Amino acid sequence: MYHLGGNVLNDEKGILFILSGPSGVGKGTVRKKIFEQATDLKYSISMTTRSKRPGEIDGVDYFYKTREEFEKLIEQNKLLEYAQYVNNYYGTPRDYVEDTLEAGHDVFLEIEVQGAMQVKESFPEGVFIFLFPPSLEELKNRITSRGTESNELVLNRLKEARKEIEMMDSYDYVVVNDHVDLAVAKIQSIIQSEHCKRERIEKQYKKILEDELT
Numbered sequence: 001m002y003h004l005g006g007n008v009l010n011d012e013k014g015i016l017f018i019l020s021g022p023s024g025v026g027k028g029t030v031r032k033k034i035f036e037q038a039t040d041l042k043y044s045i046s047m048t049t050r051s052k053r054p055g056e057i058d059g060v061d062y063f064y065k066t067r068e069e070f071e072k073l074i075e076q077n078k079l080l081e082y083a084q085y086v087n088n089y090y091g092t093p094r095d096y097v098e099d100t101l102e103a104g105h106d107v108f109l110e111i112e113v114q115g116a117m118q119v120k121e122s123f124p125e126g127v128f129i130f131l132f133p134p135s136l137e138e139l140k141n142r143i144t145s146r147g148t149e150s151n152e153l154v155l156n157r158l159k160e161a162r163k164e165i166e167m168m169d170s171y172d173y174v175v176v177n178d179h180v181d182l183a184v185a186k187i188q189s190i191i192q193s194e195h196c197k198r199e200r201i202e203k204q205y206k207k208i209l210e211d212e213l214t
């Protein structure tokens with residue numbers, strides 16, 4: 001017997017959400033706020049070769065790896081995607097994402113755009129969300145005022161940001177990050193709406209028709 005509500009129409013597999021967008025747009029802040037509230041959403045912690053910033057914790061913010069360790073992971077096909085970004089590697093552990101989705105949990109990635117496009121090749125059914133800066137001037141301020149990096153790095157980040165915005169065409173949703181709370185609320189509605197998509201729950205309701213209503 002099926003009941004209304006609950007998990008009756010949930011897909012068996014979790015949904016992969018990818019939050020991406022230009023450097024300095026505030027992806028990290030938005031992601032952290034989402035996870036302060038989310039219940040059944042799993043964050044995939046990335047691997048990186050960049051050094052730890054003050055306050056960051058290994059295994060919480062990133063898994064910090066040497067270049068040699070990272071290149072071994074690439075060779076062993078352990079990464080779902082990876083990118084070289086401003087002279088460092090960043091990548092998503094494949095097993096964690098695939099196993100967690102298989103177990104029925106949604107997975108959330110917060111990654112830069114080259115990596116997001118690689119994910120699109122292996123997970124075209126993923127939900128791709130582009131976080132857009134409130135203004136390009138503001139984006140420039142945020143990148144230049146971080147204060148932890150050299151001028152050359154800042155210039156590289158600005159160049160990357162330009163290229164990244166041009167890649168918006170490949171995304172399903174665009175969320176302007178003018179107010180963090182508003183951007184978070186929009187992303188939460190996207191997550192809810194995706195769970196209501198007919199094609200995601202088709203198998204379940206067809207089964208209900210076969211089992212219960214014949």
Ligand code: 5GP
Nearest residue numbers: 023046047082083090091092110111112115
């Ligand atoms: P940061 O060094 O500021 O933590 O991150 C730099 C950029 O790398 C950000 O745009 C962040 O979203 C992105 N990033 C973090 N983890 C990954 C990952 O696993 N793969 C890719 N492709 N980008 C990532």
